[in-house]
Amino acid sequence: MKILVVGGGGREHAIIKKLKENKDIEEIFALPGNGGMKDDATLVNIGAKDIDGIVNFAKQNKIDFAVVAPDDPLVLGAVDALEGIGVPCFGPKKNAAIIEGSKVFSKNLMKKYGIPTAQYEVFDDMEKALSYLDSAPIPTVIKADGLALGKGVIIAMTREEAKDAVRSMMENKIFGESGSRVVIEEFLEGPEVSVLSFTDGNVVVPMVSSMDHKRAHDNDEGLNTGGMGTVAPNPYYTKEIADECMKTIFLPTIEAMKKEGREFRGCLYFGLMITKDGPKVIEYNCRFGDPETQVVLPLLRSDLFTVMKATSEGKLSETEVKFSSESACCVIVASKGYPVKYESGFPIVLPETDSKSEIFVAGAKCEDGKLLSAGGRVLGVTAVSDTLDHAIEKAYALTEKVEFENGFYRKDIGQRALKALKK
Numbered sequence: 001m002k003i004l005v006v007g008g009g010g011r012e013h014a015i016i017k018k019l020k021e022n023k024d025i026e027e028i029f030a031l032p033g034n035g036g037m038k039d040d041a042t043l044v045n046i047g048a049k050d051i052d053g054i055v056n057f058a059k060q061n062k063i064d065f066a067v068v069a070p071d072d073p074l075v076l077g078a079v080d081a082l083e084g085i086g087v088p089c090f091g092p093k094k095n096a097a098i099i100e101g102s103k104v105f106s107k108n109l110m111k112k113y114g115i116p117t118a119q120y121e122v123f124d125d126m127e128k129a130l131s132y133l134d135s136a137p138i139p140t141v142i143k144a145d146g147l148a149l150g151k152g153v154i155i156a157m158t159r160e161e162a163k164d165a166v167r168s169m170m171e172n173k174i175f176g177e178s179g180s181r182v183v184i185e186e187f188l189e190g191p192e193v194s195v196l197s198f199t200d201g202n203v204v205v206p207m208v209s210s211m212d213h214k215r216a217h218d219n220d221e222g223l224n225t226g227g228m229g230t231v232a233p234n235p236y237y238t239k240e241i242a243d244e245c246m247k248t249i250f251l252p253t254i255e256a257m258k259k260e261g262r263e264f265r266g267c268l269y270f271g272l273m274i275t276k277d278g279p280k281v282i283e284y285n286c287r288f289g290d291p292e293t294q295v296v297l298p299l300l301r302s303d304l305f306t307v308m309k310a311t312s313e314g315k316l317s318e319t320e321v322k323f324s325s326e327s328a329c330c331v332i333v334a335s336k337g338y339p340v341k342y343e344s345g346f347p348i349v350l351p352e353t354d355s356k357s358e359i360f361v362a363g364a365k366c367e368d369g370k371l372l373s374a375g376g377r378v379l380g381v382t383a384v385s386d387t388l389d390h391a392i393e394k395a396y397a398l399t400e401k402v403e404f405e406n407g408f409y410r411k412d413i414g415q416r417a418l419k420a421l422k423k
């Protein structure tokens with residue numbers, strides 16, 4: 001069997017490594033992948049947003065199954081295009097990927113079906129948004145409607161900051177057309193939990209929960225990033241909360257999408273906040289999270305390809321999806337200066353890993369057999385162990401052995417989770 005994985009970051013590397021456990025898979029193509037994956041997949045020099053390029057490649061290479069991992073190609077309709085030439089896929093069609101592609105869509109969906117989320121208003125007229133902010137409760141949250149590389153959310157602590165955020169999105173178009181419409185929403189408080197799930201449109205199977213660390217520096221200081229590290233499971237996600245989420249959020253979302261004629265098949269990511277009024281949806285993503293995947297998939301005990309195929313065929317209810325009861329920690333090693341300005345091209349030497357650790361490569365290229373940095377987030381160093389304490393210790397011990405002079409990493413990944421466990 002030949003498998004195509006669209007995407008090129010640490011998440012895709014984690015997916016590829018897990019898929020490789022299936023012995024029926026002869027070859028995995030990573031499109032475009034990155035130099036750090038070359039021992040795990042055949043790299044294909046086509047951009048992940050080049051839908052025609054993806055389709056032509058799949059046709060010429062007789063691909064048996066495709067996994068479309070990033071948001072952009074999903075929202076652009078890569079799955080529709082591939083299925084159109086008879087290639088079965090893991091990932092939602094364009095009309096379902098809109099759950100991430102448009103915040104206005106997802107907020108309106110939640111309102112219509114009574115799914116708990118922050119109160120909000122939608123604006124496509126800047127003056128109306130600004131005058132609403134004269135009396136809106138502060139702090140408030142401003143969100144660009146469309147995709148914005150995970151940066152389209154601004155938490156405003158003052159009225160002036162809120163107005164600046166609206167102007168920057170709607171007038172200065174810092175996120176391009178994604179900011180032509182904005183959502184202004186209630187500021188919620190509470191611990192955040194990421195829950196990735198497999199869903200075939202009928203049943204929803206949550207994966208082990210996880211916790212992201214979005215800020216660039218220790219103690220949650222610095223700018224928001226794509227994620228500087230993760231742990232799984234998330235101690236705030238208790239059995240009671242999980243049951244409540246299934247009843248009030250997960251099943252209602254799947255049902256709502258079906259009723260709207262937008263059946264969702266693939267990985268649906270629930271970004272949740274556990275507020276004092278119960279769990280609420282902060283965001284939906286139409287894909288695996290990055291770097292959540294780097295701690296969730298190493299804990300998966302079932303065969304990933306079998307689960308993905310069942311998801312795409314609508315047969316998830318007949319398939320066992322099992323997770324280990326261990327814990328995992330992933331420390332992201334980024335280029336100094338990320339998420340603002342950083343240099344690339346620095347040599348990287350990776351240490352040996354054992355059966356309970358992995359290094360996923362996110363931003364690197366390979367030149368003359370040498371690995372060189374080529375991005376902001378460069379590596380995801382993951383360790384699995386019986387306890388969270390030990391997984392964290394092991395992930396850091398491995399991270400310290402990485403040779404990469406332009407790299408930096410947070411020293412406190414998992415500390416928030418450990419504190420919660422000790423409460």
Ligand code: AMP
Nearest residue numbers: 118141150153185186187188271282283
């Ligand atoms: P998003 O890109 O939607 O995941 O938002 C990025 C981050 O902004 C989230 O992980 C939260 O920490 C924060 N955030 C988003 N919406 C809200 C909200 N309504 N209240 C408080 N924080 C929020």
Ligand code: GLY
Nearest residue numbers: 212227289290291
């Ligand atoms: N780690 C957050 C995301 O993948 O959107």
